[in-house]
Amino acid sequence: xxxxxxxxxxxxxxxxxxxxLRCNYSSSVPPYLFWYVQYPNQGLxxxxxxxxxxxxxxxxxxxxAEFKKSETSFHLxxxxxxxxxxxxxxxxxxxxxxxxxxxxxxxxxxLSVIP
Amino acid sequence: NAGVTQTPKFRVLKTGQSMTLLxxxxxxxxxxxxxxxxxxxxxxxIHYSVGEGTTAKGEVPDGYNVSRLKKxxxxxxxxSAAPSQTSVYFCASSAGFHNSPLHFGNGTRLTVx
Numbered sequence: 001x002x003x004x005x006x007x008x009x010x011x012x013x014x015x016x017x018x019x020x021l022r023c024n025y026s027s028s029v030p031p032y033l034f035w036y037v038q039y040p041n042q043g044l045x046x047x048x049x050x051x052x053x054x055x056x057x058x059x060x061x062x063x064x065a066e067f068k069k070s071e072t073s074f075h076l077x078x079x080x081x082x083x084x085x086x087x088x089x090x091x092x093x094x095x096x097x098x099x100x101x102x103x104x105x106x107x108x109x110x111l112s113v114i115p
Numbered sequence: 116n117a118g119v120t121q122t123p124k125f126r127v128l129k130t131g132q133s134m135t136l137l138x139x140x141x142x143x144x145x146x147x148x149x150x151x152x153x154x155x156x157x158x159x160x161i162h163y164s165v166g167e168g169t170t171a172k173g174e175v176p177d178g179y180n181v182s183r184l185k186k187x188x189x190x191x192x193x194x195s196a197a198p199s200q201t202s203v204y205f206c207a208s209s210a211g212f213h214n215s216p217l218h219f220g221n222g223t224r225l226t227v228x
Contacts, residue, residue, distance in 0.1 A: 043119070043205050043219030046156075051214040084215040091159070094213050103217065105158045 002093050012112040013110045017077040021109050023065075023091030026072060031093045033074045035065055038088040038108075047089075050074060061085070071084035086113045117141050120207050121220035128196040128227045133179070136191040136223050138206030144218070146211040147189040148173070149181060151202040152222075164189055165211065196227045 007022040025031055032051050033102060036044040048059025055067045063086075066074045091106040119140045128134055138147065148163040160173030162181040170181045178200060180192045189208075193200060203224050207217040 033217055036217075036219075041221070043207075043221045044217070045219065046216040049214065049216055107155075107157045 002031070002104045004091050004104050005045075006089075006091055006106040006109050008109055010110045010112070012017065012114055013081045013103070014114050016080050017067065019076070019081045019085065019111065021076040021089050021091075021111065022105060023074045023076065024072055025074065025091070025093045027093060027095055029095045030097050032059055032093050033060065033065075033067060034092040034094075035074075035076050036090045036092060036105075040087070043091060055084060062107070081111075081113045083113050083115065086111055119206055119208055119218050119220040121204075121209045121223050123223060124221070125224050126226070128193075128225065130227060133192070133194050134196065134225075135193075136204055136206075136209075136225075138189045138191070138220060139187055140189075140206075140208040140219065141187065142208060142210075143186070144208035144210055145193050146209045147183065148207045148209075148217065149179070149189065150205045150207065151175065152205060153202050156206060161191065161193070161204075190209070196225075198227045199226045201225060 003026045004028050020094045034049045035047040037047050038044045048057045050057050058064045059097045088108050090108045094103045122137045126198045149161040150158045157200050164183040167186040182190045203222045205222050206220045209215045209217050
């Protein structure tokens with residue numbers, strides 16, 4: 001069965017510092033991996049997705065994530081945090097063997113950016 | 116370019132009352148979903164639909180019903196609201212392929228007193 005873990009329910013960084021949000025998954029088949037962001041009082045929106053074309057995936061707002069099969073990880077990074085990056089971030093996984101109701105979301109990581 | 120639109124945005128119900136949440140998408144997506152989001156519990160799937168006229172149960176379907184009479188609309192009904200249904204409800208849609216992302220609405224905040 002697939003699962004997703006996100007280390008750290010809350011992460012704080014200073015403005016201009018590196019953002020690193022961790023995501024590890026378990027899957028017996030090649031996964032499709034997604035990062036979503038949720039700003040206050042809004043729905044989730046897609047930041048980026050991995051679908052096996054390239055291991056380093058670039059997303060919106062300067063975020064990127066690297067798929068590492070050996071580590072079963074898909075960590076999200078941004079070189080320099082901006083105040084507007086404060087939000088909740090969710091990692092999600094699905095596979096070609098997954099039924100359509102089984103997009104698995106991680107519990108989320110709340111990112112705070114300190115001025 | 117509306118995407119996924121949910122109405123209403125906020126609602127307060129008394130225990131035992133009923134209501135319907137409406138979700139509309141303009142992306143011609145086959146698949147639609149209803150999730151609830153609760154603190155510390157992430158997103159949980161209530162019901163979903165893989166096409167017009169179809170519905171299926173998700174992880175937490177009890178106390179909810181859904182209908183998909185038109186491809187672009189997916190309705191979530193609460194027949195007899197309970198305080199445990201206080202939550203934020205999100206509708207989402209997707210093209211249906213496993214590597215297709217979900218497109219979410221902005222949510223409905225429901226309080227049951």
